[in-house]
Amino acid sequence: MSETPETGLATPSQTPRRLAVYRHARVTRLTHWINFLCVSMLLFSGLQIFNAHPALYWGQFGADSDPSIFELGADESRPGPPAGFARIGSSTFETTGIFGLSRNASGEFAQRGFPAWLTLPSWRDLAMGRRWHFFFAWLFVGNLLVYVVAGLANGHLRRDLAPSRRQLRPGALLQDIVDHLRLKFPRGEEARHYNPLQKLTYLGVIGLLLPAMILTGLAMSPGMDAILPWLVDMFGGRQSARTIHFIAASLIVLFVCVHVAMVLLAGPVNELRSMITGRLLISVEDKHE
Amino acid sequence: MSRIQLPRRRFLALSAAGLGGALLAGCDRLSETPAVQDVLFSAESLTYRVQRLLGGRDALAREFTVADLSPVFKVNGSSMPEGEEYAALLEGNFVDWRLRVEGLVANPLDLSLEDLRNLPQRTQITRHDCVEGWSAIGKWRGVPLAIVLQHASLLPTARFVVFHCADVYERALDGTGQYYESIDLVDAFHPQTILAHSLNDAPLSVGHGAPLRLRVERQLGYKHAKYVMRIELTDRLDRFGRGQGGFWPDRGYEWYAGI
Structure with a gap:
């Protein structure tokens, strides 16, 4: 985000004018869609695996x-x-x-x-469900590593996701909650940055839920339990780890539902374009320029 | 995500649902495509190599205390091998049963239960993890496989240990269905890999694999072959069953079941 200066699309005489800002770096966009693919495959194959002992x-x-x-x-x-x-x-x-x-x-x-339309494959096949799951688990971990390393290197995590001190003030958080409840979306300069709830949610998913999925997944592996005995202990046992794996997956599904709803409400074409081409259109009044 | 009812966005929501449906239907097709299976199956060797690299040869599975035992240890898979031979052995309380150790060994062995009990023993309370997802903790006692293999004296070409079992789990049209499993020599010589003859201080019940079953504690339950009749040392696995090294590996499951 903001690696290249924004380009004005409208003529300066118009108020407000629409600006295309460079919202998402290429690595962010690429890892986002790979992550979308991996999480989808992991979810549906995971439900297949769950069905073996529901x-x-x-x-x-x-x-x-x-x-x-x-x-x-x-x-x-x-x-x-x-x-x-x-x-x-x-x-x-x-x-x-x-x-x-x-x-x-x-x-x-x-x-x-879970019903056939939620499992991969749709028929009952634990063996294939596991093959899909572990293949995409590796891809998912690799993709997350690329995202985190790139995010640290190019400043994305610090600049775009870490909330500013001002955003963390109780008043600002409360205001943001009210804005969300009223479905009032940031306009103009405010739209250049993620809002506090957005930042905290993304950080929670990237920093807590996704690592929890990986760690509880590893804790279910008898091979990994011999290698890292503290891992399964950390979750209170293998069956606890399996339960937490399921709960964290459910929270990711909840996040995706809210995330997609927000994209639809905020303007799906603009938002989707920004995650494909990197450019997001925002309205900016002239006095700010 | 397709359930959000927003009239203005209905088209997008329906498109998303359609896309999701098409995606899953496509994945069903891909699940049956050999080239795709090859790609998906490649994750197994990555997992195997990484776990071997991180754990080395001798990382031990957690051992528990008597207080941690499952009240009931679930019986799964075969619960009673068919056939007169096994019935006769059971009738005779396995006095006539012999464990044959053969293949790429210098000294083939025929061991009775008594012989096995007279070898050094190991007792371990471990967690059994079924591929289906459940776990049970039990107290196993038996002879370390390493000791039996040392007596048999492996030839240098031996790479895998194959366990031939008394039970036919599901007879298939191609004639396969006899249960068997195999492990590499790293797991074969692992200190917790034992040929167990007792569970929770009692001789193995028929449901749990009497008279002898394998315990290979760093892998999932289906590797722990029950009703072991014959142990064969080999340099290749494609000579057995459908060639994937075990009853369940022949049916799409990972041969390396450390995950």
Whole structure:
């Protein structure tokens, strides 16, 4: 961002005029889309893997006869057709058609954690799900490393993502929350920079959620647990790590939903162009120039 | 992301949903394309090399205490091998059972359970991680594989240890289905790699692989072959089953199951 001076597109006599600012460096754009690909593949193959044992536990161990804290299943004990359910702790919700029990490719109901349209491959295939998952896990880690190293080297992390002291004042944060709730988007000079919530969210995803995914993923590997025993301990055991992996993935899905909603609200063409060509159009009043 | 109901943006949202659907349908096709499989499968050798590089030969799997044991150790895979031969061995409490050690060894061996129990023993409380996602902690006792291999005296060309099992998990049309597994010599000589004859202070139950199963603690559960009848030292794995080194590797799973 801001590596080259912005180019004015409109004539100086107009007020306000629209400026194209160089918003995203090439490495940011490239790693963004590779990350999008990797996270998508990891999510859908991850749901395939989850379906092999659609229950989550806390602690070192956990299997059928141990108490689970989350479960997707089908109840076949009651009379009539089986019902899909999702259970969180002691609360159970009927979810027939989506979770626990959903239609397969031939249209028949089958017991299945997540439905076919959310898993990779769509049919039940743990082996292929794992192949997709670990291939894209490597690509994801490599891509994240490139992003972080480049972001440190070119100043992107410090300049664009680290909130300024002024932005972190309670008043500024409160104002930003109110602006977000009113769907009031920054205009003019303000649009040149990320707002405080945006910065904190991106930093939270890049600095906490994505590393948490990698570390909990590694903690599930029996080979890595022999190499780095403290890693699995840090999460309270392998089954805890698996649960945290699932929760962090869910938070990433939540982030993506909000992120895409914000792009749609802020102007999808302009925002998408800025992440493809690097240039974002902003309106600037003449007095600021 | 396609669920956001914004009339003005409906077209974009629908496009995104369509794109997502097409992406997943495309990935289904790619999953069945051999060239794509080759690329995806290449991650396994990267994982193998990196874990070997970081862990060296002897990094130990965590050992737990009796207080950490799973109340119930789940039985998975085969729970009762078919066939008269196994039934007769079980009937005789495995007195007539012999573990054959052969292949690229100087001294082929035939070992009874008694012979194995008279060799130095190792007891370890470890976590068993199934590829499906669950884990169970159990107390295993048995003879380190390294000791058996030393008695057999490996020939220099030996590179892999193959475990031939009594159970047929799923008989396929091509005649394969006999369970087998294989490991490299790094894992074979790892101090925690044992031929276990007992679980939680009792002789192995049939469900857990009586009379003898492999424990290879830095890998997933399907590598821990149950009902081991014969151990074969070999220089190549493509002679067995469908050539991928194990029952589940023959069916698309990683041969190196350290992840």
